[in-house]
Amino acid sequence: xxxxxxxxxxxxxxxxxxxxxxxxxxxxxxxxxxxxxxxxxxxxxxxxxxxxxxxxxxxxxxxxxxxxxxxxxxxxxxxxxxxxxxxxxxxxxxxxxxxxxxxxxxxxxxxxxx
Amino acid sequence: xxxxxxxxxxxxxxxxxxxxxxxxxxxxxxxxxxxxxxxxxxxxxxxxxxxxxxxxxxxxxxxxxxxxxxxxxxxxxxxxxxxxxxxxxxxxxxxxxxxxxxxxxxxxxxxxx
Numbered sequence: 623x624x625x626x627x628x629x630x631x632x633x634x635x636x637x638x639x640x641x642x643x644x645x646x647x648x649x650x651x652x653x654x655x656x657x658x659x660x661x662x663x664x665x666x667x668x669x670x671x672x673x674x675x676x677x678x679x680x681x682x683x684x685x686x687x688x689x690x691x692x693x694x695x696x697x698x699x700x701x702x703x704x705x706x707x708x709x710x711x712x713x714x715x716x717x718x719x720x721x722x723x724x725x726x727x728x729x730x731x732x733x734x735x736x
Numbered sequence: 737x738x739x740x741x742x743x744x745x746x747x748x749x750x751x752x753x754x755x756x757x758x759x760x761x762x763x764x765x766x767x768x769x770x771x772x773x774x775x776x777x778x779x780x781x782x783x784x785x786x787x788x789x790x791x792x793x794x795x796x797x798x799x800x801x802x803x804x805x806x807x808x809x810x811x812x813x814x815x816x817x818x819x820x821x822x823x824x825x826x827x828x829x830x831x832x833x834x835x836x837x838x839x840x841x842x843x844x845x846x847x848x849x
């Protein structure tokens with residue numbers, strides 16, 4: 623069964639460093655999302671992406687964040703200068719079509735900022 | 737914006753039924769979802785219900801929706817130890833153009849053998 627994959631599973635970085643989190647959505651899906659979950663807190667929406675541009679972003683998704691679909695398969699989240707409070711589990715999700723019912727989530731990347 | 741609330745913890749005995757409750761605030765929410773998260777794993781979609789339905793059953797899972805009270809519940813029949821996990825309720829609004837999900841805090845289900 624097709625699934626969303628994410629790499630790495632765990633990333634440790636120093637405060638101020640740039641990180642890139644990678645996702646491979648399901649191949650025929652058109653809508654892509656990033657969410658994050660700070661330990662013990664809710665899963666929060668960051669950004670949605672369609673047709674090579676951002677569809678919507680939350681207040682969390684400030685200028686330190688960017689997303690890209692550099693080729694036909696990868697979907698990346700870049701954090702330009704990480705802060706301690708960026709430590710969280712980051713989930714990628716994809717959906718086949720706008721009116722589709724199901725967002726499929728990847729296993730997540732745990733980001734630890736020291 | 738949408739706010740989704742859940743109780744934090746539920747403990748049941750193996751074989752009993754579990755009922756996990758959720759409330760939401762945005763009456764325009766069109767789809768309501770239940771996701772399961774096992775330790776160290778991602779979010780697994782269990783089931784969802786469209787807002788014009790009152791009930792949906794899928795094997796051991798029953799979802800009840802009270803649209804008037806904006807209340808959603810997930811009933812797991814014959815709960816097994818493998819059902820121990822965190823269960824997230826999520827809502828998806830339709831008409832705002834935003835298709836992202838708003839999640840509750842999650843309910844940790846502990847199944848005692």
